[in-house]
Amino acid sequence: MKPMLPTLTFEAVKGDDWHHEVKYDGFRAILEWNKDGIFIKSRNEKPLGDLFPEIMQFLLDNKKTFLPYVPFILDGELVSLEDSFKANFSAIQIRGRMRAKDKILEKAHNRPCRLLVFDLLLLKGVSQVNKSYLERKTILTDFFSMCNLPLKPNERSKELIQLIPGTNDFPALWQQVVLSDGEGIVSKRNSYSYDAGKRSAGWLKFKNWKYVNCFIIKYEKSNGYFYAGVFDQHDHIIGIGQFLFGLKPDEKNALMQIIKNNKTDEDQNFIYVEPAICTEIKYLEMYDEQMREPHFHRFRFDLQPEKCTYQDFAQQRKNLPAEINITHPEKPLWTKPDIKKMDYIHFLQEVSPYLLPFLQDRILTVIRYPHGMLGEPFYQKNVPDYAPSFIETKQHEDIEYIVCNNLQSLLWLGNQLAFEFHIPFQTIHSKGPSEIVFDLDPPSAEGFHLAIKAALLIKEVLDGLSLTGYIKTSGSKGLQVYIPLPENQFTYDDTRLFTTFIAHYLITKDPDSFTIERLKKNRGNRLYVDYIQHAEGKTIIAPYSPRGKEQASVAAPLYWEEVDQTLQIGNYTIINMIERLKNTGDPFHSYFDSKVTQPFSPVLSFLKQEEKKIPKV
Structure with missing residues (x-):
């Protein structure tokens, strides 16, 4: 079946007889599941299943859920989703050109695409095309609810079939599209049926030029x-x-x-x-x-x-929010590489889908560089008096902290020349740690190989305990290993048992490389395993945060297979980070999903049993 097509308009659509949906930049796709199998086809009826095996596998993995509704036909967009309002056109183009099966599978694993569904053509063998848009949308939403599928796009959800919802509030939706630098909006007349194969005046696309x-x-x-x-x-x-x-x-x-x-x-x-x-x-x-x-x-x-x-x-090239006025856009911040203030603002805008989830609901400490790398920086915890009204804050221990929950706040901080974003190990809603982080900081840049050795040893332990760990550069001279935890289940005393265990394990494995000696003069050239640093009130540099370093480095998430003795922190910078994300995906893409499934409780129970066996002195 040929899909219905929207007509381009240069005027925003108004009126109560319209609903509006985000337009995503991807491949138009029809998903059909019938007695002969599962088929994903382009608008020109070219098969897409082999190019996007992650979608096919998701459908097969959830076969029992979908079978009661077969045969059905869904209309949607195959996308490489950046955030809830934007897809990455370059990334989906790369996928579309791939032919090597191993490369396709690698991309499918590292950066899975999603099928965002906006219309329903057939359900349980019954045609829906003659129903009105609102009737089809209601039935489609019920179908997604019954299948426990996301009712709105979510770039971090492991559910790869997601719904594009409709709304009658065009201005609010348009604001979100502009903030995310999305493609635009498709406005759909409530009463229109589905005109297969036709470019209809009942669907109007309004683009974010x-x-x-x-x-x-x-x-x-x-x-x-x-x-x-x-x-x-x-x-x-x-x-x-x-x-x-x-x-x-x-x-x-x-x-x-x-x-x-x-x-x-x-x-x-x-x-x-x-x-x-x-x-x-x-x-x-x-x-x-x-x-x-x-x-x-x-x-x-x-x-x-x-x-x-x-x-x-x-x-x-980037539409900035109307609330953000970039002052002195040509101000030089870094000289080698040559990065001006507007370049930095654009970097923050593009990296925001990956950085903001880690800043979400966390009190923020920033390091500001009012003169770029040419002057002295300073720490800022308190929100300044001149902060705009959209800046969210949270009082904690007599300090009014900024909570950076949206793009406007991030770009405002960028305009204030905040280069580093440091966050605690818990959110403002958490009663305990949201993750465990090992900060593997060698005594000098020349000792970076020690951080690599420690990280790989920790990975061996995590694999042996069936724990999921993630790794990133610090952006300075070390590495940081993350173990995401479910919210409000563990205390810092609980996690201290684990960090202590890992610290002693490393020293036992290689006492010439690692130490827990607090005094620097007694450490020599060994890497200090600071298991005490993971505590309430302490902070860590956020994933994807820039650093105030001469090479404009970024605290860059890595794939574990990248962690070997050839790894160099200087290879991950503001200059190349966005291109890296487009080409290789986000190594932390499954981070928040793994919080729910992390089997830390059995490990903690074992450690507590072992602690009881230690004689009290």
Whole structure:
């Protein structure tokens, strides 16, 4: 069955007879389960099951749940989900091009994709296409509820089939889409049936455009496209893509005539012009350094070509929340690598889906660098008097801490030049630790191999105890091993038993490499195993937090197979972290799921029994 298609609109849809859904950037997919099997097909009816084995496996693993509803047909979008309102287009494109089975399986494991479902065509063999949108949505929501599937997209859920809900509150949904830099919204008329294979006025897509000022550099004869460019800092022209849509016939004809009358060169394919004609283009995002879905917006006769720079373009590439005013965007923060303030703000915006879950509901200590790496930093715990009203706070021991629960707060802190985000081991709602963390900090950078050795020994113990552990760099000179715990089940006295056990285990295994000696002068070149550091009131650098280090390093989550003697902390920086996430996924993607299944209680019971056997002195 061919899917129903939305019509593009440049005006936000208003009225009580519409509902609105987030539009995600992925592959349109129809899921059909009938007596012959399970089939996932693209809008052009190409099979997608082999490219996304994690979806097929999820369906098979939950076969008993789904069978009572077979045959059914669901309409949705296959996505690489970044957060509840945005999918990663680049990542899904990479998956779509893969053909090697082992590489596909590796991606499916490290960065599983999800099928986000928004419509129902068939259920228990009964067609639903003639029902209204609201009727179909109600039945679909009930189906998801009965199957215990997520009723909204969740990038950290292990359930890979998720519902895209509808709402009649366009402004609130649009605000969330803009905050997350999502693709846009599809507005659906309540009374419309499902028009299979048709582009309907009952579905209208309204996109989250970015805008760029650029100039025209050439015209392609064969297809009528105009090529756009900007100047780099050395006055070299950088091509950023080509456009055609959005031009009215008279605008296009006038533009073609101007180019022909002012051409500097011409060959079989192109007519070339000097930078002179400035335009404003709207587009979705950059992909392979070219604009995606560019549309002509207007001529900029008031603009000189030299004002169309890549620097300005880079600043315009991300829509920032309206509440955030970035001051001094060109301020240099790092020199090697060259990172300016706006670069840093964009990094925080892109890494936020991965960083914010670890800041959620935790009191925050930041280290601010008011002059970047060129000046002295200072710690900040108290919320400043000038903080905006959207900043959440929590009183703790006479200090009014910031609680960074959303993107606005994170970007505001970034504008305040907070480089480091340090959090306690529990949330503001926890009665005990939310995780155990081993901070493996060698005596010097030259001793990093000791941190690697300690981490791998800890991993052996965790595997032997069937505990799930995660590892990240500190972003400084060490490594940190995390053991997520269920909330409100354990005390710091409980976890101290385990950290003490691990510390003594490491010393027993290699006393020349590890020590629990408190005095630095007595440690020598051994790594100090600070099992006391995991305690109430202590803090640790958050996963994906930047560090105030010369190389702009990040406290980077790792896959365990990356932890060997070739590992280097300096390889994980603000410059390459987003690209790493796109290419390899998030090593901590299953972190919060593992909290629920972590079998720490049997381990703790054993340790308590062993403690009772130790004679009291």
